[in-house]
Amino acid sequence: MDARALPRHKPAMAPTPPIVRTVADLRDRVAAWRKAGERVGFAPTMGALHEGHLSLVQLARQRAQRVVVSIFVNPTQFAPHEDFEAYPRDEAGDAALLAQVGCDLIFAPGVEEMYPPGAATTVTVASVTECLDGVARPAHFAGVATVVTKLLLQCGPDVAVFGQKDYQQLQVIRRLVADLDIPVEIIGAPTARAPDGLALSSRNAYLNAAQRQTAVELPRTLNEAAQALRAGRPVAEVEAAAVARLQAAGFDPVDYVEVRGPEDLSRLGPGPLDVPGRILAAARLGPTRLIDNIAV
Ligand code: PAF
Numbered sequence: 001m002d003a004r005a006l007p008r009h010k011p012a013m014a015p016t017p018p019i020v021r022t023v024a025d026l027r028d029r030v031a032a033w034r035k036a037g038e039r040v041g042f043a044p045t046m047g048a049l050h051e052g053h054l055s056l057v058q059l060a061r062q063r064a065q066r067v068v069v070s071i072f073v074n075p076t077q078f079a080p081h082e083d084f085e086a087y088p089r090d091e092a093g094d095a096a097l098l099a100q101v102g103c104d105l106i107f108a109p110g111v112e113e114m115y116p117p118g119a120a121t122t123v124t125v126a127s128v129t130e131c132l133d134g135v136a137r138p139a140h141f142a143g144v145a146t147v148v149t150k151l152l153l154q155c156g157p158d159v160a161v162f163g164q165k166d167y168q169q170l171q172v173i174r175r176l177v178a179d180l181d182i183p184v185e186i187i188g189a190p191t192a193r194a195p196d197g198l199a200l201s202s203r204n205a206y207l208n209a210a211q212r213q214t215a216v217e218l219p220r221t222l223n224e225a226a227q228a229l230r231a232g233r234p235v236a237e238v239e240a241a242a243v244a245r246l247q248a249a250g251f252d253p254v255d256y257v258e259v260r261g262p263e264d265l266s267r268l269g270p271g272p273l274d275v276p277g278r279i280l281a282a283a284r285l286g287p288t289r290l291i292d293n294i295a296v
Contacts, residue, residue: 077143235269
C-alpha cells in the first residue's frame, strides 16, 4: 500500500530522533503508533550513515507515517579477521543526519540486548547464500539472516527497506521473509553513487586518496561488462575480461565478477545472455573490500 496520500507525521525542524536501546521500549513505541492506525516503516543499518542510508529512510517514509531506523554493528556477521572493531561508529552524527530525513525513532541496542547470554538460535538460508559472498565470507549471511530476522520481529514494521548495493543480502532477506512468513513488505532501494559512479558505502571511509581514485574502476568495469553483454558477448568471456581489468587496475584479490539470475542468483552463461541478469563483483583494494552490482 502506498501511504503517500495518508496524513503523515511531520518531522519538526530537525530535533534528533529519540533513541531507544531495548526491545521492550521499541515495541512500546511501535504499539502506540499502531494503536493510532499509523503504518510503520523500518530501515535497518549498521550506522556510519551516508546518503545511501538516507535514501532508504526516505523510501520508507513514502510508504509509512512512521519510520524506525536501527543502528547496530552486528558482530555475528563479521568473521574474526574482519573489521568489526574498526567499523566506523558515530551515533551522534547519525542521529543528526536522521533528523534531516524525518526518522521518528532510532533503535540502537547493545550487543547484550540483541544476543543475551544463552542465545543459541541462528537463522541460515540455503541456496542464495551458497555463492559469491557466501563463499568469500562463509559465516556472513547466517549472521545477517539472524539479526535481520530478530530486528523484523522486534520492530514488526509494515515495510522494511534494504539497499540494492548489498544485492545478495537483499535476496537472502527476501528469501527468509518468505520462508518464515514474516508479515513485512521488503523494498530494495537503488544504489546511491558518488558523482564519479562509486557506490556509497560506509567502508569507503577506509580508502586513501589513491585507492579512492582506483575504486571507481569497479563501477566502470561493471558498466563495460553490461555493455559487452548487451552486445552479445558470451558471459564467460565478459566475466574473465572484467576480472582482468580490475586486477590490472590494482584490485587484489578480485573475489568474483559473475553474472547471475536476478532473484535466485543462479549461474548464467557461459554463452551470450538471453535473460535478465545481475552482474555482481567483489574485490579488495588494500584492506578494503568493495562490492557492487548492476542489472543487465
Ligand atoms: O546492510 C547492513 O547494513 C547490515 O547487513 C544489516 C542489514 C543492517 C544487518 O546487520
